[in-house]
Amino acid sequence: MTSLPPPATKKLGLVIDLDICVGCHACAVACKEWNDGGQFGPLPDEHPYGKDPLGVWFNRVHSYEIEPAQTTQPAMTVHFPRSCLHCETPDCVTVCPTGASYKRAEDGIVLVDDAKCIGCQLCAWACPYGAREYSEQRGTMQKCTLCVDRIYNESFEEYDRQPACVMACPTRARHFGDLGDPDSDVAKLVAERDGYDLMPETGYQPVNKYLPPRPRRAGCATTPAAVEKEEADFSSSPLLRWMDRILSR
Amino acid sequence: MRPAFSVIFFTVISGCGYGLLFLLAVMLALAPQVLDQHEALAALALGVIFAAMGLASSLLHLGQPQRAWRALSQWRSSWLSREGVAALVTFAPALALAWLLWRGDLGSAAREAGALLACCALLTVWCTARIYSSLKTIFAWHNTLVLPGYLLFALLGGSVWLWLLDALVGASRLQPLLPLAAAISAALAAALKRDYWILVDRGASASTPESATGLGRFGRVRSVEAPHTEENYLTREMGFALARKHATRLRVIALVLFACVPVLGAVLAAFVLPEKSVALHTLDALIAALSATAGLFIERWLFFAQAKHLVMLYYGARANSA
Numbered sequence: 339m340t341s342l343p344p345p346a347t348k349k350l351g352l353v354i355d356l357d358i359c360v361g362c363h364a365c366a367v368a369c370k371e372w373n374d375g376g377q378f379g380p381l382p383d384e385h386p387y388g389k390d391p392l393g394v395w396f397n398r399v400h401s402y403e404i405e406p407a408q409t410t411q412p413a414m415t416v417h418f419p420r421s422c423l424h425c426e427t428p429d430c431v432t433v434c435p436t437g438a439s440y441k442r443a444e445d446g447i448v449l450v451d452d453a454k455c456i457g458c459q460l461c462a463w464a465c466p467y468g469a470r471e472y473s474e475q476r477g478t479m480q481k482c483t484l485c486v487d488r489i490y491n492e493s494f495e496e497y498d499r500q501p502a503c504v505m506a507c508p509t510r511a512r513h514f515g516d517l518g519d520p521d522s523d524v525a526k527l528v529a530e531r532d533g534y535d536l537m538p539e540t541g542y543q544p545v546n547k548y549l550p551p552r553p554r555r556a557g558c559a560t561t562p563a564a565v566e567k568e569e570a571d572f573s574s575s576p577l578l579r580w581m582d583r584i585l586s587r
Numbered sequence: 588m589r590p591a592f593s594v595i596f597f598t599v600i601s602g603c604g605y606g607l608l609f610l611l612a613v614m615l616a617l618a619p620q621v622l623d624q625h626e627a628l629a630a631l632a633l634g635v636i637f638a639a640m641g642l643a644s645s646l647l648h649l650g651q652p653q654r655a656w657r658a659l660s661q662w663r664s665s666w667l668s669r670e671g672v673a674a675l676v677t678f679a680p681a682l683a684l685a686w687l688l689w690r691g692d693l694g695s696a697a698r699e700a701g702a703l704l705a706c707c708a709l710l711t712v713w714c715t716a717r718i719y720s721s722l723k724t725i726f727a728w729h730n731t732l733v734l735p736g737y738l739l740f741a742l743l744g745g746s747v748w749l750w751l752l753d754a755l756v757g758a759s760r761l762q763p764l765l766p767l768a769a770a771i772s773a774a775l776a777a778a779l780k781r782d783y784w785i786l787v788d789r790g791a792s793a794s795t796p797e798s799a800t801g802l803g804r805f806g807r808v809r810s811v812e813a814p815h816t817e818e819n820y821l822t823r824e825m826g827f828a829l830a831r832k833h834a835t836r837l838r839v840i841a842l843v844l845f846a847c848v849p850v851l852g853a854v855l856a857a858f859v860l861p862e863k864s865v866a867l868h869t870l871d872a873l874i875a876a877l878s879a880t881a882g883l884f885i886e887r888w889l890f891f892a893q894a895k896h897l898v899m900l901y902y903g904a905r906a907n908s909a
Contacts, residue, residue, distance in 0.1 A: 341661075341663055342664075393819075394820070398901075399814050400902075401811050402800060402808050402811060404802055404809070405807045407807075414806075418800055418802075420814070432665060433665050433667065434661060435658035435660070435665045437657070437660055454654070456649045456650065456652070456658060458648065459650075460667055460718070462820075462825075463588070463724065463824075464723075464724060465724065466723070466897035467901075468821045468898035472650070472820050478651060536800065540723055540794065540897070550801065550805075
């Protein structure tokens with residue numbers, strides 16, 4: 339059924355901290371590894387090796403440079419992991435003609451039923467976040483499952499019941515939890531750090547939130563001035579003044 | 588967007604088929620006596636064949652075509668599903684009409700079946716257009732000009748092929764009705780397409796790399812490193828940029844083929860060609876039909892190839908740059 343379920347109270351999702359993400363791609367690799375061997379695997383590659391490697395990944399880590407409006411500030415580099423945001427009102431679900439693409443009523447996870455998918459790829463066209471990648475090998479659409487085969491897996495220890503990307507992150511830039519519960523750790527984190535939605539203007543109401551980079555320390559901003567000063571100022575000692583005189587001839 | 592040939596063929600040829608069925612059905616519903624029984628049957632067959640060919644081509648686009656029947660289930664939410672249902676339902680009044688025509692019955696039952704067929708054909712093309720125009724992620728598709736464009740192009744495609752069939756089978760019984768329909772729909776389609784191209788070239792979606800990443804509050808966002816060194820599904824499917832170099836020239840070629848040639852052909856048919864010469868009229872109609880169809884293919888190719896998808900913002904695309 340590709341009509342959306344009534345809004346659920348439970349909204350499982352991720353919170354991604356752009357302040358501390360170092361762009362190491364561990365989340366992407368751990369995701370690929372788990373989903374290649376887990377219940378939903380294999381996560382296929384069309385050409386894993388060779389001239390034009392091509393395959394499905396659920397996480398893609400971009401790197402951006404941000405040029406501040408005031409030129410006195412140095413530019414900032416932000417690493418940006420991109421994956422399915424498990425939106426509350428996603429078009430990728432409603433455009434599906436077969437009922438393969440669905441949003442779970444109980445926890446809001448957006449999934450694809452591989453046995454029903456006809457591979458028309460309309461859902462990938464409908465997603466502005468690039469969350470869905472088609473597998474030519476399977477002839478069906480693939481997407482992040484929020485590791486649904488981990489988070490409810492009772493054969494796992496409690497602390498292992500988290501998505502593989504969250505487990506793997508060495509800087510703990512990724513957090514998993516119920517964003518529908520205002521008392522959850524993730525919801526508190528979002529409130530405290532001013533977590534935000536990607537492309538809110540498209541109206542899909544992503545569940546996943548991003549935490550903005552914290553303001554850079556003021557010391558940073560003064561660096562260029564300090565460099566300039568060191569180059570020009572020879573007046574502080576007689577020796578330097580003498581050297582400057584000699585070398586300026 | 589990557590212009591997949593199966594989808595282009597599907598939208599163009601099924602558009603011609605449903606446009607033809609629409610015109611034929613309207614004629615049968617309003618004035619059944621103007622049509623010859625055999626001509627009407629032949630036209631019905633041609634329309635159904637075009638529609639079926641288009642639908643078969645759409646199956647080639649699927650990764651799991653054997654499951655295509657599942658696409659009929661989600662008509663409550665999905666325009667693609669609605670299109671599938673409408674396309675199949677259209678065959679019912681078409682077959683009923685074929686049976687009535689076969690029996691030579693052009694009475695009220697045929698008129699009712701004709702009216703129903705016209706509605707179904709219109710609805711099918713409507714749904715096809717809405718598959719594209721409902722996608723908020725693609726500015727070039729998510730606008731009010733896409734739906735009338737699909738309807739007009741279906742009418743144009745249908746009228747040129749019906750015109751050719753009329754010249755071949757009916758010895759131009761429906762002169763000057765069909766050339767006139769072709770000329771009017773061609774002129775309207777050309778005007779609409781002009782507005783569409785202006786809109787697509789000037790306009791841009793509200794989203795930017797800044798809103799896509801949410802980092803606009805810090806300054807201008809520039810992609811310094813992509814997540815992958817090679818192409819991936821997204822950049823191949825949504826990042827198609829080949830067309831942009833020759834776009835202007837292709838637009839002119841499309842306009843000449845789908846608008847100028849059919850209008851010229853219609854003028855020739857109505858005022859210049861000798862009334863009795865079946866061969867000349869057939870040749871004229873054939874040129875108009877082939878030219879219009881070729882123009883439709885180029886127009887549809889551009890419709891896909893020039894459309895930009897929001898996901899490319901993450902790869903550093905700017906809305907107004909190539």
